Amino acid sequence: MPPCPSCGAALETSWKFCIFCGTALTEDAAAIPSAIRPEQAVAVRSQLDIPLLIGIALGAAGAALIVYVAIALFAPR
Ligand SMILES: [Zn+2]
Known part of the structure; x- marks a missing residue:
C-alpha cells in the first residue's frame, strides 16, 4: 500500500480510510x-x-x- 495521498502517513492494506487524516483510500470508502x-x-x-x-x-x-x-x-x- 502506498503512503496516504493526503498526509503521507504509512498505511495498512486493510484500511479503507487513513486513520490519521480520514482520507478515503478506496472508491468504496469514498462512496460511504x-x-x-x-x-x-x-x-x-x-x-x-x-x-x-x-x-x-x-x-x-x-x-x-x-x-x-x-x-x-x-x-x-
Ligand atoms: Zn492521511
Whole structure:
C-alpha cells in the first residue's frame, strides 16, 4: 500500500480510510456517507459535548432539588 495521498502517513492494506487524516483510500470508502467518516465523527462528537454537559448539570441540579424538597417536607421537627 502506498503512503496516504493526503498526509503521507504509512498505511495498512486493510484500511479503507487513513486513520490519521480520514482520507478515503478506496472508491468504496469514498462512496460511504461522510457522516460516518472519522473526521466527521470527531466533529459531531465535539458538537454534542456542550449540550450533553448542560443536560448532566441540569439533571444533577434537579436531583439535588428533589432531595432538598424531600428533606424539607419529611424531616422530623
Ligand atoms: Zn492521511
